[in-house]
Amino acid sequence: MLLVILNDAESHVDRLINIILDETEKELRPLDQSNLVEIERVTKGIKITLTGAKLFKSLSADLSPEADPILxxxxxxxxxSTLMNLRTQDRWEPLFEYIERANDTLNIEVRCEGHTDDKPIPMNSKFRNNWELSSARSLNLVQRLSELAEMDQHYFSALGYGEFRPKRDIRKIKDRAEIEEARAENRRVEIYFDAFIKSKNESFENI
Structure with a gap:
C-alpha cells in the first residue's frame, strides 16, 4: 500500500514538472520567429536549436556579434520563465512540500550541446578535432547565456559531440548540393532547458 502511495506521489510530481516545462516552452515560443532558432518540446525538456553558421565563423569558437541579439x-x-521563478508563485508550493518531505531536490539545468559537420579539421587549426571545436563552442555559448540570463553558473553545463550526432546522415545522400545543405543543418548548438528530481544525497540543491 505504501509503495502504491509513493508511486502515485511521484507520478503527480512528474505531471507537475511536465506542466511547468509545457508552460515554459510556450513562453519561449517567440524565439521561433527568428530564422536562427527552432523550439521543440522533447523528453529531455525544452530544446532550443541554434544554427551554427550564424553563431560562429568557420573553424572558430568565438560567438559572432550578429548572434548576440537573439542570445x-x-x-x-x-x-x-516559469521554471526559473517557481518560488515566487504560490501554486507550486505543494510541489516543493513534497520534494522536501522526500528529502529530494529539484534540479534545473541549462545544457548546451555543440555539433559540427563531418569535415576534418585542418592541420593548422587551433583545434585538434571536431570534438574540441564543438566543446569550445558550447562552452562559450553557455558562458554567454549565464551572463545574459543573470543566473548562477551551477545551472549550466556544456558538451561537445563533434560530428558524431548529426541531424542528417550525409552517408545516405548522393546529391552534392544536398550534402552541403545537410552539413549546414548538422552545424548547430542545442540548448536543453530541463528540470528533474534528485535525492539530496546525490546532488547539491539548485533552488
Whole structure:
C-alpha cells in the first residue's frame, strides 16, 4: 500500500514538472520567429536549436556579434520563465512540500550541446578535432547565456559531440548540393532547458 502511495506521489510530481516545462516552452515560443532558432518540446525538456553558421565563423569558437541579439532574447526569456521563478508563485508550493518531505531536490539545468559537420579539421587549426571545436563552442555559448540570463553558473553545463550526432546522415545522400545543405543543418548548438528530481544525497540543491 505504501509503495502504491509513493508511486502515485511521484507520478503527480512528474505531471507537475511536465506542466511547468509545457508552460515554459510556450513562453519561449517567440524565439521561433527568428530564422536562427527552432523550439521543440522533447523528453529531455525544452530544446532550443541554434544554427551554427550564424553563431560562429568557420573553424572558430568565438560567438559572432550578429548572434548576440537573439542570445540576449534567449537569456531574458530563460530568466523570466516559469521554471526559473517557481518560488515566487504560490501554486507550486505543494510541489516543493513534497520534494522536501522526500528529502529530494529539484534540479534545473541549462545544457548546451555543440555539433559540427563531418569535415576534418585542418592541420593548422587551433583545434585538434571536431570534438574540441564543438566543446569550445558550447562552452562559450553557455558562458554567454549565464551572463545574459543573470543566473548562477551551477545551472549550466556544456558538451561537445563533434560530428558524431548529426541531424542528417550525409552517408545516405548522393546529391552534392544536398550534402552541403545537410552539413549546414548538422552545424548547430542545442540548448536543453530541463528540470528533474534528485535525492539530496546525490546532488547539491539548485533552488
Amino acid at each position: 540576449v532574447q534567449i537569456g531574458g526569456l530563460i530568466r523570466t
